[in-house]
Amino acid sequence: MNKLSLNKITDLSKNEILDILDDANCFATSKKDWMVNDNSLIANLFFEPSTRTHYSFLAAEHELGLSCDSFTPETTSIQKGESLYDTAKTFEALGYKVLVIRHPENNYFEQLEGVNIPILNGGDGTGNHPTQSLLDLLTIYQEFGKLEGIKVGVIGDIKHSRVAHSIKEAMDIMGGETRFSGPKELCDEENYMDIDEIVKWADVVMMLRIQLERHDVEFNKDNYLQEYGLTKERVSMMQDHAIIMHPAPINRGIEIDDELVESEKSRIFKQMTNGVLVRKVLIKRALGYGYFKDEDDN
Ligand code: CP
Numbered sequence: 001m002n003k004l005s006l007n008k009i010t011d012l013s014k015n016e017i018l019d020i021l022d023d024a025n026c027f028a029t030s031k032k033d034w035m036v037n038d039n040s041l042i043a044n045l046f047f048e049p050s051t052r053t054h055y056s057f058l059a060a061e062h063e064l065g066l067s068c069d070s071f072t073p074e075t076t077s078i079q080k081g082e083s084l085y086d087t088a089k090t091f092e093a094l095g096y097k098v099l100v101i102r103h104p105e106n107n108y109f110e111q112l113e114g115v116n117i118p119i120l121n122g123g124d125g126t127g128n129h130p131t132q133s134l135l136d137l138l139t140i141y142q143e144f145g146k147l148e149g150i151k152v153g154v155i156g157d158i159k160h161s162r163v164a165h166s167i168k169e170a171m172d173i174m175g176g177e178t179r180f181s182g183p184k185e186l187c188d189e190e191n192y193m194d195i196d197e198i199v200k201w202a203d204v205v206m207m208l209r210i211q212l213e214r215h216d217v218e219f220n221k222d223n224y225l226q227e228y229g230l231t232k233e234r235v236s237m238m239q240d241h242a243i244i245m246h247p248a249p250i251n252r253g254i255e256i257d258d259e260l261v262e263s264e265k266s267r268i269f270k271q272m273t274n275g276v277l278v279r280k281v282l283i284k285r286a287l288g289y290g291y292f293k294d295e296d297d298n
Helices: 014-028 052-063 084-093 108-112 130-144 162-174 195-201 221-228 268-286 292-297
Strands: 041-046 067-071 098-103 119-124 151-155 177-181 204-207 243-245
Touching: 014 130, 014 162, 014 268, 014 292, 041 052, 041 084, 052 067, 052 098, 052 119, 052 268, 084 098, 084 108, 098 108, 108 119, 119 130, 119 268, 130 162, 130 204, 130 243, 130 268, 151 162, 151 195, 162 177, 177 195, 243 268
Parallel strands: 041 067, 041 098, 098 119, 151 177, 151 204, 204 243
Antiparallel strands: none
């Protein structure tokens, strides 16, 4: 496995996460026009549907002046029984320099030890979503100027959410605190709180959708907003400084009141913009360009 791969958020130290957030802020401001521009080929292998992760990686690759291709399994030799490993090795043999992979299998990357080029995990099953955690951290850092001591309340289908598992690990690394709420049968984490308590407690209220594609737990859409969703009444219980986040896709009117999605407290679309910034940093890093602070040291 290439050491510039990113499989899990725990692959990164606290200092390296801070370097990534610093570089993402540089891309937003002073290094807006910085490009690699060396025609390196990047392959985006998406074995599961995605809008934000897939297209923000593509946007990041285009903005860096790289050549990028997208792969969906329906039109490739996966249909003839080719394995994930042989697919990844093929892209390496074809001269691609970095692979972005989303796959439904938890820890799929453990099968790819023999791949020599860096792999950036765009989400594995219910396991990890490290690039999402980094854009979440960037959004929180931009809001509060720190991560240490920040309280994140994650509400929804915790059990099937790679976002929930990864943000907990990320906040643990950065010295923050994460607690959970939602239907109890969909929570596999400790630190469970009642929904009305968690919205009062949190600096960041992070809503999640129910991942119906990953389980067949009974789900009553009609009562969900009142029981476990973010309503206007619950927002009125939030602290003045607290913000709303959601990794999306959003089911408006189910886990969150439609009007709250673009409300003053919401940072949901900001998270998406930040996704391009952190993914630019991760591709630059994977191609061996390091961090801007190292350039400044030379
Ligand atoms: N947040 C997220 O991973 O969205 P997509 O599934 O659209 O990539």
